[in-house]
Amino acid sequence: MEHLELFFKSIFIDNMVFSVFLGMCSYLAVSKKVSTAVGLGAAVIFVLGVTVPLNWLLDQYLLKDGALAWLGPEYAEYDLGFLSFILFIATIATMVQLVEIVVEKFSPALYNSLGIFLPLIAVNCAILGGSLFMQTREIPNIGLAFNYGISSGIGWFLAILAIAAIREKIRYSNVPAPLRGLGITFIITGLMGIGFQSFGGMLTGDNEPPEGTETTTVKAENKEEKEIKKEIEDKEKAVSYNEVINK
């Protein structure tokens, strides 16, 4: 049930393109034809499915606050969280390279269809975004991390497939000249995004806005932040008391 919920949530509610705008560059650049869009979409699903669980392992056993505890109690206090960007992007870049080599060796047919897109993917924000969201949303186990990678990949695939199909059709329409190409694609994507917002109530059963929107996350995080501030203030108070006592 947990898996099913995450699966549908990442495809429809927290859709990579429509709710958080990730992977927009390649989404706009490679969506002129359905066939190339399918190739890139498949490559994204694949790479997300590989890198998110890998980065989950990195996060759990290397980066998190106290993650190094398995090395021994003296390492338990280290927090290497600030290294996550550089390690995640390194994992992604090497995995993409590795996948490219392996696919070329074992499946030339697949390589021919995916090959040209693989280098593009290393710098696709959807891939790094997948790993970063996995980290901030604190996905509890590797099975769910794999699920999250695959399903957000499918969400992205769906989005690029849909826009490519629309762009193929729209070629025959009489769009105002200044809007032709890029402009109309932006506006269509916006309208599709509004459409996707209506999936927001799908899992909760009421009209709550989706979790991915800024307003809700900001509110939730403000609460956390207040707690943290309180803690800091308490600590500061304690320190100043100590000073007074010492004097």
Added chain:
Amino acid sequence: MALLSKKDSNLILDPLADNNPITIQVLGICSALAITAELKASVVMAISVLFVLGVGNVVISLLRNVIPAKIRIIVQLVVVAALVIIVDQVLKAFAYELSKTLSVFVGLIITNCIIMGRFEAFALGNGPWKSFLDGIGNALGYGVILIIVGFFRELLGSGTLFGIKVLGDPVAKTGLYALGYENNGFMIIPPAALIVVGIIIWVQRSRNRALIEEA
């Protein structure tokens, strides 16, 4: 711009309008749109990108004869990632609230296509000073769009600018709200950003018809 030659000042001015990274080159949309619901976040994002792109372009340009062509993407990624970590840590230290609002989008500057695009297209082939100007120019072009979008979304969506209620208080019904004006909640949701950018592109291309794409 007496300090700069004509050619150099073009490096800065071109990306502001006719060669804008967002509306013409279609780069860097990924991390740009999600954070434009508030003007403050847009400004911070623009400054972060300005720093990363300006410094990164210089670093890559200085290293351009040392980097082996085959692994240049990884080298570039490492340089950007290091710079972005600096930005992230500074934001966490001095503007904690804001860094929470921007959440993962600071990290996503790494894969911002503008940065990789400028490294590939400019810094690898030009000297440090020119690369610096190019970086600044492109980051400003990016920032201008971000700030325009942020301005309209915050003004129309929440009736505020930088969190200050410029149109009056919607609850106490002062200012414009006394006349029956309502905030447009539509501007707050993420897809509105796309539509606003679409309209900016429309306006820009209507003014300069040379930019219109072939059907």
